[in-house]
Amino acid sequence: GAGVSQTPSNKVTEKGKYVELRCDPISGHTALYWYRQSLGQGPEFLIYFQGTGAADDSGLPNDRFFAVRPEGSVSTLKIQRTERGDSAVYLCASSLTENTEAFFGQGTRLTVV
Amino acid sequence: SQQGEEDPQALSIQEGENATMNCSYKTSINNLQWYRQNSGRGLVHLILIRSNEREKHSGRLRVTLDTSKKSSSLLITASRAADTASYFCATATISSGGYNKLIFGAGTRLAVHP
Numbered sequence: 294g295a296g297v298s299q300t301p302s303n304k305v306t307e308k309g310k311y312v313e314l315r316c317d318p319i320s321g322h323t324a325l326y327w328y329r330q331s332l333g334q335g336p337e338f339l340i341y342f343q344g345t346g347a348a349d350d351s352g353l354p355n356d357r358f359f360a361v362r363p364e365g366s367v368s369t370l371k372i373q374r375t376e377r378g379d380s381a382v383y384l385c386a387s388s389l390t391e392n393t394e395a396f397f398g399q400g401t402r403l404t405v406v
Numbered sequence: 407s408q409q410g411e412e413d414p415q416a417l418s419i420q421e422g423e424n425a426t427m428n429c430s431y432k433t434s435i436n437n438l439q440w441y442r443q444n445s446g447r448g449l450v451h452l453i454l455i456r457s458n459e460r461e462k463h464s465g466r467l468r469v470t471l472d473t474s475k476k477s478s479s480l481l482i483t484a485s486r487a488a489d490t491a492s493y494f495c496a497t498a499t500i501s502s503g504g505y506n507k508l509i510f511g512a513g514t515r516l517a518v519h520p
Binding site for chain 2: 324326328334335336337338341349382384386391392393394395396397398399400
């Protein structure tokens with residue numbers, strides 16, 4: 294596609310439920326990032342993929358969060374047992390290589406009620 | 407954790423004036439990128455400056471980088487009301503695994519008044 298695509302754009306879920314957020318990066322981009330952004334703050338790094346492997350997952354807040362990128366393209370961020378504090382906009386970005394511009398999707402706004 | 411810190415946190419100017427935003431960071435970087443964000447959703451990439459570069463221009467935007475001071479600035483000349491947005495710097499640093507990790511600051515909220 295022309296840009297980074299994230300689905301769904303909005304997700305409302307009940308506390309305790311499991312959610313999956315999807316990111317389709319720009320075709321051919323090897324690097325993929327996930328961020329979380331709360332209102333009035335900058336994007337907070339969660340995880341970075343180079344190809345299929347998670348090169349750096351140091352930003353994942355706890356073991357309820359997990360992300361995969363099995364074929365080196367589409368990535369899924371998975372959140373188990375959601376909590377109200379998980380409510381935020383989840384942003385995905387991709388870049389051609391790790392030292393080039395990163396392009397962002399429009400994000401998924403997750404609301405846990 | 408945040409690597410970059412933008413200054414000021416908020417900036418209010420009149421149309422036609424120049425806007426300068428600063429970014430300071432703590433560790434060595436491979437490159438520094440500036441982004442713009444409207445209404446809290448997708449970030450738009452503005453400029454990437456590499457660690458061996460000192461200045462870059464793109465239209466009304468001018469970015470400088472001083473690696474000795476670990477700081478960068480973004481200048482928007484002849485500002486327009488449409489420039490109203492939040493601006494973020496992001497630093498590409500080498501993570502423990504040897505890969506670049508892109509870390510954002512808290513941003514500067516720019517308001518340009520007609």
